Amino acid sequence: MLHCPKNTARNIMLTTAFSATLLATSLAPALAADPTGDWRVADGVANIRVAECNGAMWGVVAWEKEPGGRDTNNPDVAKRSRPTLGMPILIDMKKKPGVDQWEGQVYNAKNGQLYSSTIHPIGPDQLEIRGCVLGFLCGGETWTRVAGPIPSSPANSMARARPGAAPPAAAPKALPGKKIASASPADQVGDICLLRDIAGFAH
DSSP, X not given: OOOOOHHHHHHHHHHHHHHXXXXXXXXXXXXXXXXXXXXXXXXXXXXXXXXXXXXXXXXXXXXXXXXXXXXXXXXXXXXXXXXXXXXXXXXXXXXXXXXXXXXXXXXXXXXXXXXXXXXXXXSSSEXXXXXXXXTEEEEEEEXXXXXXXXXXXXXXXXXTSSTTSSOOOOOOOBOTTOOOOOSSSSOSOOOHHHXXXXXXXXX
């Protein structure tokens, strides 16, 4: 068995501990800036599931406090009967260079309007969303995380592959001490990238 002098062993331990601290510090911003996962909207009536689809963030309604909602305020009459569960809310949100913000569009089901929008994680458990009309008259709210980030997977990054090529993405796991509210034990949304394509938003 090899024996190290006491000073050498202590130096190795200090170096290892310092390296681990640096690694944790370097990873913290990346984890805090991940907008994927399930988020409870400010008024608590719905959860929005956010995932990366072909390089952009998309968010759909993953849970409703009152099940059975319909998109009754959509200006397109043909879409007024579609279920709000699984409906895209955050649309084609692309990351802005150099900052932890994504910009695209947000759909407001309360009035059937699309707005220019940005999303910005505030730490690991809050997501700030802002929407603007014609570049001004901006408003926003803060959503609260109810389920952890969604890891990248072939189902997300290749959602438009041939039918059957990729399995549905797994539902995000609940954070410690929190539960994913659901009307049934089974996940009702699954791969939101496929829902995006079905809804006709794919480019």
